Amino acid sequence: MSNKDDRPDMKRREFIGKTVLAAGAASVAPGVLLTVAKAGGESRGVSSDVRYGLLIDTNKCADDCTACVDACNRENGIDLVERPKGQSDDDWNAQRPQWIRKVQLKDKQTGEITNLPMMCQHCEFPPCVDVCPTGASFKRADGIVMVDRHTCIGCRYCMMACPYKARSFIHQNVAQQLVNAPRGKGCVESCNLCVHRIDAGDMTTACQEACEKDGHQAIVFGDLKDPDSKLAKLLKTKSSRQIRADLELNTGVRYTNV
Amino acid sequence: MPRSTGIKRFAGMLMAGLFATLATSAQSDSVVTPGSKAAGMDTCVAPTAEMRRYHMEYLKHDRVETVRQGVRGLKNSLADCVDCHAAKDGNGGYLSINADGQFCDRCHNYMAVTLACFQCHRKTPADQDASSAKTSTGNQGHAFGLLLDRGESAALTAEERAQFQALVREE
C-alpha cells in the first residue's frame, strides 16, 4: 500500500496501542485508535482461564418441549428471518438457520427413546476452524467457537467439516436483526453460547434459562475449568459422554444418559 | 482494503473541507439528522471532522476487539452510531439509518461508497423492551470529544491539517 494512503498512520496506531496496553485505558489525545471502554461498559475481554460448556441431561429433556429452541430463536433474532416468497416447506426446513434443534432417538436394540437438543458442540479442536480458509471461524480464548462475519466468504467448507451439522448458511436476504445477533445473506453462523450474555457477565444462556423456567432443568451451563462450578461438579459425579467421541474433538457440550 | 488514488484523496479533502465549511459557518446546517439523539449533543465520540474521515477505521478497529476478544462496550460502536443518528419516523419508531436520505446513506451515496455494515447489522436503535444485555449507556464516552477545540484533530498529519484549515479559512 502506498504511503499516500488516505488512512491514519498505522505505526502510530500500533505504538499508541502498546502504550495504552501498558498504561491501561487512559484518556489520551483524541482521534487516536485506542481500545477505550465507555465508563460503566463491561469489557474485560476473554481469558483462557475459563472454558464454557454445557451439560445436557437427556433424561430430563421432555418429549415435545421446544422451550430451548424457541428461546434461542428469540434471543438471537432467528425468528426475524423471513421465509422468502415462493419457497417450499421442504426447502424452508432445509435452508433456514437453526442454531439448536431437538432430536428424538430410539435405540435399535431396546427401543428406548431419548430426547436431546443438538447445537454447536464447541469443540476444543474444532474441525470447522481448521478448514476455514480465511480464519473467519475461530475459537475464543474461553472456548466458544464462532464465526467472524466480517471475514466469512461463505464457502461453507466449515459446514462440510462439522460432524454435528451444527452450522447454518444464510440463504436469503435478512431485513431485521437484533443488535446482538448481526445476520445477513451469504455467511455461515452457529450457536455461540449466547456470547453477548457471557461478555456482559451473565452466567446463563437463553436455552438454559428457558429449560429451567419450564421446570425441566435439562441444560446446565458453566465453566468447565472451574472445579467449583455446578457444571464441573456434575460432570465429576455423573457419567457423561461426548457425541462422536471417536473423533476426539473434546467437545464443550456433554450429554448424560445417551 | 480500499486503496486511495490521488484523485480520490483529493476529492476526499475537498469534501472534508466542504463539510467543515458548512459546519463552521453555520452550526445549524449540520448534517446531523434533526430530531435524532445526536442533534441534541455537542459532539460525537471524536470531533466531527475526524469522525467524517476516520469513522470506518475506528469501527473496524473496535469490532475486531469485540468479536475476537469479547471486549464489549467500546468507545466506537456501530450500535451507538445507530442509537444516536437514527431519525424518528413520527410514529414512535425509527427510520433505518441506511435508508434513502438518512444519516449514513446521504454521505455514502454522495461519495459513492458502498455501505456494507447494514447488510448484517441492525439499522434502528434496539427496542426498549428487548431483553438485550447490551446497554447503550449514553454520554460518558463523549467526554473525549468535548475536550477538543474544533480543528484540533490529532489523527490528521500536520500537513493535512494545514491544508484542511486553509480550506476552511478560505471561506
Add this chain to the structure above:
Amino acid sequence: MKKTHYSELWCSSPRFWGGLTFLAFIILLGLGATYYMEHQGHWVTGMSNQVVWGLPHVFAIFMIVAASGALNVASIGSVFGGPMYKPLGRFSALLAIGLLAGGLMVLVLDLGRPDRLVVAMTTFNLKSIFTWNILLYTGFFVIVGLYIWTMIDRKVNKYYQVTGYLAFFWRLVLTTGTGSIFGFLVAREAYDAAILAPMFIIMSFSFGLAFFIITLISAYWWAGRTLGELRLAKLKHLLGVFVGAVLYFSMVYHLTNLYITQHHGVERFILLDGGVYSLMFWLGHVLIGSIIPLFLIYSPAFASSRFAIGAASVLVLMGGFLQLYVIVIGGQAFPMNMFPGKEVVTSEFLDGVVASYIPTTAEGLLGIAGIAVAMTMVAVGSRMLKVLPENLEDPKDLEHA
C-alpha cells in the same frame, strides 16, 4: 525428425467469430444466473444446510481436476521425453490454464460473498487445506505460464526442462490438494478414505486427457489442419490406460470401504439403494464413463475411427462428471451417523434421513459457463499464441519416435 512449425490458429472469420460469439453467449447466461443467485441468496438453488456444496462445486472440481490432467501431455513430452507428445505440449499447457481458470471462476461465483474475494486472497488460515489450494492454484497459473513461455520463446528455451519438471511436480501436488479437500472431512463417512487423494490424481489424468483429445480434434477441424492417425492412436491408448486405472481405483476405494464395518451404510447407499446416486454410479461412472469408452478404444472395429475416439472422450467426461457428482453430492446426502446404535425418530433438522438435492437451472448455467470460459481462453489463446503445430502428420521415421 522434421522440425515442427507452430503458428497461430487462423481460420475463416465467420467460423471463428461465430464460435466465440456462441461461447460468449453461454458465459453471459452463466453470469446472469450468478447475478440472480447472489441477488436472491442461495435459497433459489437446490443447495441447503444439508447439502451445502452442489452442482457448481461438481463443475468446479471437475474442471480443476481436469486442468491438472490436461498438462499431462506436456509433461510426457518434457519430463518423460516422449517425442510424439512434445509438439502438443504448448496446447496442453494452454488448455490446463483455461480449465483451471474456468473451474475457479465457478468456485468463486458460488461463494456466499463473492464480493469478499479480496478477503479470501489476503487473509489466510494456513491450517486450512483450502488455503493451500488457493496458493497452489495461483502457483499453477504462474508456473504453467512460464512453462508455455519457455516452450514458445527461444531465448528462454534453456529453462524448458526445469519449468517442465516444476510444472509436473506442482500439478501432482495440486491434485492431491484438491483431493484432500475431501480427504480431510473425517466426519463424513464417504470421504473418510486415504485413497481419495491418489484417486483424484488418476481421475485427473483421465479427464484431462479426454478434454485434451476433444479440444485438439476440434481445433484441428476448426483450422482445417491435419492430425496424424498415429498420434491420435497414441493418445487414445493412453486414455484407455487411464480410464481403466480410474475404474480400478474406484473399485479399490469401494472394496476397502466394504471392509470397514462402519462404512457399510454409506457403501450400501452409493452402490445399492441410493436411488439416483446408485444409478449414476453404475450407469454413469461404470457403464458410460468406463466400459463403453474402453470398448470404443480397444475394439478393433473402431481401430481407426476418429469418431470413436471423440465419442469415447466425451463419454469419459460425462462419466467422470457423474462420478464426481456421486462423490461430492452423494457423500453429503448420506446422513451422518452421529448416534451409533440409535435411529432418529424425529428431528427438526433432517438428521438421519437422506438429504434431497435437486439442482436448479441457474446452478447448471453457472457451471456450463465455467466450461465456456475455459474454451474461450483456449480459442483466444491459440489464435494469439503459437501453440498449435501447423502440421501434425505422423513422423516418417516412426521406429525412432
